[in-house]
Each structure stands twice: as structure tokens, then as C-alpha cells.
Amino acid sequence: MILKVENLNKSFGGILASRNLDLQVEEHEVHAIVGPNGGGKTTLMAQLSGLSKPDSGKILFKDRNITPLSTHKRVHIGLASSFQITSIIQSMTMLDNILLAVQSLQGHSYKFWAPVSGDAGMRETALNVLENVGLGRQADTVAGKSSHGEQRQLEIAMALALEPDLLLLDEPTSGMSKEESGEMVRLLKKMKGEKTILLIEHDLDAVFALADTTSVLVDGRILATGTAEQIRSNPKVQQAYLGEETA
Amino acid sequence: MFKFLENLPARVYLAVTALLAVAPLLVTLGSQPFYLDLLTRILILAIAAVSLNLIIGFGGMISLGHAAFIGIGAYCVGIPAHYDIFNGFIHLGLAISCSAAFALITGAISLRTHGLYFIMITLAFAQMLYFTFVSLDEYGADDGLIIYQRSDFNGLLNLENPTTLYYTVLVTLLGLLYLMHRLVHARFGRVIIGCKHNEKRMQALGFDTYRYKLTCYVISGTICGIAGFFLGNFTNFISPEMMDWTHSGELIFMIVIGGTAGIFGPVVGTAFFLLLEEMLSGLTQYWQLIFGLVLILLVVFGKGGVHGLLVWADTRQTAQAQPENDS
Ligand SMILES: Nc1ncnc2c1ncn2[C@@H]1O[C@H](COP(=O)(O)OP(=O)(O)OP(=O)(O)O)[C@@H](O)[C@H]1O
Numbered sequence: 001m002i003l004k005v006e007n008l009n010k011s012f013g014g015i016l017a018s019r020n021l022d023l024q025v026e027e028h029e030v031h032a033i034v035g036p037n038g039g040g041k042t043t044l045m046a047q048l049s050g051l052s053k054p055d056s057g058k059i060l061f062k063d064r065n066i067t068p069l070s071t072h073k074r075v076h077i078g079l080a081s082s083f084q085i086t087s088i089i090q091s092m093t094m095l096d097n098i099l100l101a102v103q104s105l106q107g108h109s110y111k112f113w114a115p116v117s118g119d120a121g122m123r124e125t126a127l128n129v130l131e132n133v134g135l136g137r138q139a140d141t142v143a144g145k146s147s148h149g150e151q152r153q154l155e156i157a158m159a160l161a162l163e164p165d166l167l168l169l170d171e172p173t174s175g176m177s178k179e180e181s182g183e184m185v186r187l188l189k190k191m192k193g194e195k196t197i198l199l200i201e202h203d204l205d206a207v208f209a210l211a212d213t214t215s216v217l218v219d220g221r222i223l224a225t226g227t228a229e230q231i232r233s234n235p236k237v238q239q240a241y242l243g244e245e246t247a
Numbered sequence: 248m249f250k251f252l253e254n255l256p257a258r259v260y261l262a263v264t265a266l267l268a269v270a271p272l273l274v275t276l277g278s279q280p281f282y283l284d285l286l287t288r289i290l291i292l293a294i295a296a297v298s299l300n301l302i303i304g305f306g307g308m309i310s311l312g313h314a315a316f317i318g319i320g321a322y323c324v325g326i327p328a329h330y331d332i333f334n335g336f337i338h339l340g341l342a343i344s345c346s347a348a349f350a351l352i353t354g355a356i357s358l359r360t361h362g363l364y365f366i367m368i369t370l371a372f373a374q375m376l377y378f379t380f381v382s383l384d385e386y387g388a389d390d391g392l393i394i395y396q397r398s399d400f401n402g403l404l405n406l407e408n409p410t411t412l413y414y415t416v417l418v419t420l421l422g423l424l425y426l427m428h429r430l431v432h433a434r435f436g437r438v439i440i441g442c443k444h445n446e447k448r449m450q451a452l453g454f455d456t457y458r459y460k461l462t463c464y465v466i467s468g469t470i471c472g473i474a475g476f477f478l479g480n481f482t483n484f485i486s487p488e489m490m491d492w493t494h495s496g497e498l499i500f501m502i503v504i505g506g507t508a509g510i511f512g513p514v515v516g517t518a519f520f521l522l523l524e525e526m527l528s529g530l531t532q533y534w535q536l537i538f539g540l541v542l543i544l545l546v547v548f549g550k551g552g553v554h555g556l557l558v559w560a561d562t563r564q565t566a567q568a569q570p571e572n573d574s
């Protein structure tokens with residue numbers, strides 16, 4: 001077990017975005033989280049990445065309590081995230097965006113003299129990452145000027161470049177066209193088995209194509225966890241979530 | 248090697264630098280020593296503006312308290328001089344360490360906040376310092392102190408000579424610009440630029456953004472302290488007024504006029520600001536009104552400042568040179 005969340009609580013004013021939330025992610029699995037809008041999925045991710053602090057509860061990563069750790073420290077023990085709202089550096093090229101991640105992996109950046117552009121090794125590493133996600137030819141495109149789909153790919157590539165042991169993906173296909181999201185699913189499938197991925201996804205077809213395990217998050221609570229079959233046939237889930245879609 | 252000269256901003260900046268390098272000669276030929284004074288002031292404030300642009304233009308930390316560092320640097324000349332200590336190494340060493348310490352302490356607190364709060368808290372710290380010096384009767388309080396002798400570098404540099412002072416400041420400014428150039432393209436600079444655009448993402452990439460920003464703030468404040476060291480020497484006078492917040496505001500105007508995206512922009516902005524002020528104040532007693540209007544027009548219509556304008560002209564030129572560029 002690579003990640004264990006115990007009794008997580010987080011409220012915004014009167015809204016309980018996480019309530020007594022428990023979750024476990026096994027090594028090398030793709031674990032999907034589905035649930036209705038406003039169910040607390042992004043809030044859960046924010047607490048896992050450290051950008052948001054839980055009111056109470058515990059997060060164990062590789063058997064270590066990381067609840068008090070800040071975001072940047074979590075990255076360096078192998079936890080990387082990509083966001084539902086695209087968070088790339090718009091004014092930089094795709095390559096420069098990835099270079100930031102590569103730079104972060106190589107220790108501290110209190111280096112004031114040597115230009116980053118002169119570092120061939122870093123450049124090659126970054127180009128490899130871009131090629132991996134199918135952005136090899138857009139390396140020198142300014143990120144903000146590329147298409148929405150490409151920006152989403154870059155969003156994920158930045159997390160991938162951190163070579164994490166656990167990858168947190170919040171709706172990688174958000175806002176994508178049918179083809180674009182098909183492309184994304186293919187990309188994620190390539191990583192299946194190698195990487196541990198915790199994935200939030202609205203598109204159930206994508207979820208059932210990718211996930212080994214699926215958890216349903218409703219009203220800040222995990223309603224059920226299991227294989228695609230178990231989830232599909234779970235009456236509680238059908239009532240609370242899937243039912244709405246098929247009805 | 249000279250490939251960078253293909254770009255218009257680089258050519259303009261090189262021309263400006265060349266002009267600054269021969270300026271004392273021109274001034275002597277025209278027997279207009281007053282202009283050397285004006286140019287020296289421009290160069291000194293350009294150092295301050297370049298330092299401010301490091302945190303505003305590159306780091307996105309909008310400080311309204313930068314004049315505090317000018318004051319610190321200047322008092323580090325004036326206070327020792329008050330006790331008949333004229334050693335320049337002591338003055339400069341004090342200016343650097345005091346401004347670095349002030350930046351570290353105030354930055355550590357200010358950088359816990361963001362946006363408008365950051366602006367207000369930097370302003371508050373600068374005003375605190377201002378009122379502290381206003382209350383120090385020993386050092387002239389409101390009226391300040393006259394410095395009877397400039398920093399003495401054991402005879403290595405005679406700052407009493409206006410031309411020597413001018414070239415010392417010019418060389419410092421050019422050295423600083425080169426340093427900035429290296430810094431913003433190095434790993435540290437990339438992190439700072441990233442923080443300006445998306446600090447949360449930078450954290451999610453594994454950067455301790457608070458520390459990088461604090462380091463940047465200390466570098467900026469220290470450099471501005473050096474500008475203050477020169478200003479104290481240049482004016483032979485210090486007073487709390489030097490750190491008044493209006494001067495911090497003027498520095499922001501200078502970098503906005505020059506353009507925050509480049510390294511050289513603030514230099515051009517400072518020159519423009521001070522020359523315009525000089526010209527208009529000679530014309531009419533209502534000059535401040537016109538000055539204000541020009542500044543407003545520049546900020547509203549001149550997006551990206553002089554630097555932005557040059558880049559725009561450059562891209563237009565290249566676009567015209569190669570009208571059809573399909574591939
Ligand atoms: N910073 C915040 N301040 C106040 N309320 C918040 C904040 N963030 C989330 N919420 C609330 O918490 C609840 C859970 O939001 P969250 O974004 O986690 O849902 P989600 O499952 O990711 O939804 P979606 O599928 O739309 O992305 C919502 O009611 C939301 O309005």
C-alpha cells in the first residue's frame with residue numbers, strides 16, 4: 001500500500017468537503033475516483049498534494065505520515081500532481097515548463113550564473129518527457145498559445161517529469177474534445193502497470209477502461225470501492241450517482 | 248558573437264550605453280557640468296530601479312517600500328561620516344549588510360502575504376523606518392545631515408572628483424546589468440519567474456517558493472542599498488525624506504515606463520523620468536501637472552514601456568522584411 005488516508009475531515013464554512021474520508025491506494029494500480037460535481041474530489045487531491053491542510057485526519061505515504069509536510073517536500077518524496085484547472089506557466093515555452101520540473105528534481109536551484117539553456121542534459125531529459133506525451137514537436141511553442149488539448153497534455157507532462165511514485169491526476173481530460181480525451185486515455189494506458197496513479201475522472205468510459213480500482217466519492221465520503229463490475233452493480237452507487245446518469 | 252545586435256532593443260541599449268560612456272567628455276566639451284550631475288543621478292537611481300525590477304518585473308513581488316533601502320545605504324555613509332569615519336570600505340560594507348539585514352527581516356514577514364497585503368506591508372515597513380530616522384535627533388532628525396567628505400577608498404578611488412564618481416557608478420550599473428542577465432537565465436531566475444506566474448504550481452513542482460522569493464528580495468534590497476550608498480555620496484546629504492514612500496512610487500513609475508520585461512528597461516525608464524522632470528520644471532511652474540499627465544498617458548497607452556515598444560517595433564520590422572513566411 002503506497003497511500004493510506006485515514007479519517008480525513010475538511011470543511012469550508014458549513015460545507016463538509018471531506019468527512020471521515022478513508023482511502024487506500026495500492027502500489028502500481030490505477031485507482032480512479034468518481035463522483036458528482038462538488039463531491040469533494042478536488043478538495044481531497046489538494047490535501048494529498050499539501051496545497052490544502054486537513055482539519056483533522058492523517059495521510060500516510062509509503063508508511064510515513066506526511067500530513068504536516070508542505071507541498072514541495074511531498075514532491076521530493078515521490079508525490080506529484082496535475083490539476084483540474086490548467087496550471088502551466090503560460091508565458092514560457094512547453095520545453096521551459098518541463099525544464100522547471102527537471103530542474104526541481106536535480107536538487108536546489110540556488111544557482112545564479114550558468115544559463116539553463118546551456119545545459120544539454122537537462123534539455124534532453126525534458127524533450128524526452130514531451131515526446132512521451134506526444135508534444136515533442138511543440139517544444140518551442142509558447143504554452144499559452146497552444147490548443148486546449150495540448151495545454152492539458154503539458155499539465156500532465158509537468159507532473160510526469162517529476163518521476164513520481166504516485167501520480168495524482170485531477171480530471172486530465174477536463175474540457176477536452178472526444179478525440180483529445182481518447183488520446184489522453186491512450187497515454188495513461190501506456191503508463192499502466194508502471195506507475196501508481198490516483199485519477200479523478202468524470203468520463204466513466206475512460207474510468208472503466210483505465211482503472212484497476214474505482215472509488216465513488218459522494219458528499220465528502222467514499223461510498224464504495226471496488227472493481228468496475230463491483231461498482232457498477234453496487235446498489236448504493238447506482239442510487240447515489242450512476243443512477244442519475246442512466247435515468 | 249554579435250548576433251544579438253540583430254535585435255532592435257539590443258542595438259538601442261548598446262547605443263545608450265555608448266552614449267553614457269562618452270557623456271563626461273561631451274559635458275566637458277560643452278562646459279555644462281550641471282548635466283554630469285543629472286546623469287550621475289540618473290545612473291544611481293537606475294541601479295535602484297534595476298534592483299526593484301528584479302522583484303517586480305521578474306518576481307511579481309510589488310513592493311512600495313523600496314526607497315527604504317536607498318535611505319539605509321545613504322545613512323550608512325552619513326552616520327559614520329558624522330563620527331568622522333570616512334573609510335569607504337566601512338561605508339559600503341555597512342550599506343550592504345544593513346540593507347541585506349533589513350530585507351531579510353522585513354521580507355521574511357512581508358512574503359507571508361500576497362498581492363495587496365504585500366504592497367501595504369512593504370509600505371508600512373518603509374514608513375516605520377522613515378519615522379524612526381525622523382525621531383533620531385542625533386542624526387539631524389527631519390533636517391538630516393550634511394556629509395562633509397565622501398567615502399574614501401584608501402586613495403584607490405577619488406569620489407570627490409565628479410567624473411570619477413560618474414564612472415564608478417556607471418561601471419557598477421553595467422556590472423549589475425550583466426549580473427541580472429546571468430541571474431534571470433540561470434536556474435534561480437527561472438524559479439523566480441515561475442513564481443511570478445504561478446506560485447502554487449511551482450510548489451507543486453517541488454520548489455520552496457517562499458525561500459526563493461525571500462532570497463530574491465534580499466538580493467534586490469542589497470543592490471538598492473548600494474544605490475543608496477552612491478546617492479549619499481553624490482548629494483553629500485542625507486535625510487529621512489530619501490526613504491519617503493513617494494520615492495518608492497517614483498521608482499515603480501521608472502520601471503513601468505522603461506518596461507518590466509527586460510533587464511535594461513528600468514535604465515531607460517529612469518533616464519526618461521528624470522530628464523522629463525528636468526525639462527518640464529524648467530518650462531513652467533505647473534510642470535508637475537504636465538508631468539503627471541505624461542506619466543498617465545505612458546502607463547495607459549505604452550503597455551510594456553519603452554522595452555515593449557522596441558520589441559514591438561522589432562517584430563514588425565522582421566515581419567515586413569519577410570512578408571511571406573509560409574513553410
Ligand atoms: N476554497 C474553497 N472555499 C469554499 N468552498 C470550497 C472551496 N473549495 C471547495 N469548496 C466547496 O467544497 C465542495 C467540494 O468541492 P470540490 O472542488 O472538491 O468538488 P469536486 O468533487 O472536485 O467537484 P468537480 O467535479 O466539479 O470538480 C464544493 O461544495 C465546493 O463548493
Ligand SMILES: [Mg+2]
Pocket residue numbers: 041042043084170
Ligand atoms: Mg474538482
